[in-house]
Amino acid sequence: xxxxxxxxxxxxxxxxxxxxxxxxxxxxxxxxxxxxxxxxxxxxxxxxxxxxxxxxxxxxxxxxxxxxxxxxxxxxxxxxxxxxxxxxxxxxxxxxxxxxxxxxxxxxxxxxxxxxxxxxxxxxxxxxxxxxxxxxxxxxxxx
Numbered sequence: 001x002x003x004x005x006x007x008x009x010x011x012x013x014x015x016x017x018x019x020x021x022x023x024x025x026x027x028x029x030x031x032x033x034x035x036x037x038x039x040x041x042x043x044x045x046x047x048x049x050x051x052x053x054x055x056x057x058x059x060x061x062x063x064x065x066x067x068x069x070x071x072x073x074x075x076x077x078x079x080x081x082x083x084x085x086x087x088x089x090x091x092x093x094x095x096x097x098x099x100x101x102x103x104x105x106x107x108x109x110x111x112x113x114x115x116x117x118x119x120x121x122x123x124x125x126x127x128x129x130x131x132x133x134x135x136x137x138x139x140x141x142x143x
Contacts, residue, residue, distance in 0.1 A: 013038045015101050018135060022127035030124060033104040036132050044136040051095050058087065092118045092125045099132045 024030045118125040
């Protein structure tokens with residue numbers, strides 16, 4: 001126990017850093033050092049509920065739009081793959097913007113960069129969100 005730290009409750013950090021690895025498109029392994037927002041398990045659940053509420057609100061608005069078109073006797077637009085992907089990418093970007101404070105990429109951490117990451121490297125986006133959930137809910141910070 002020489003390396004063990006004394007536990008002190010109530011002294012929560014503002015953030016924590018973690019190296020996130022993920023498969024690149026060429027088969028190599030990518031790595032991003034991510035600075036995450038610290039949340040307790042309860043706060044993480046509230047965060048996740050908020051993300052889900054945003055998704056639900058967008059889906060409800062789209063459903064209401066289709067209902068209004070149907071009630072007016074208009075043809076319903078077909079659902080396009082591009083629309084579904086755009087919806088998914090926006091939800092992933094929203095989640096990352098809510099749980100990440102910064103990263104060590106050569107471009108600044110902002111919405112535009114996150115959207116680019118989510119679009120170009122979907123495995124990175126998935127790994128960032130999964131790593132955050134695991135660290136917060138299971139207390140795992142190691143790789």
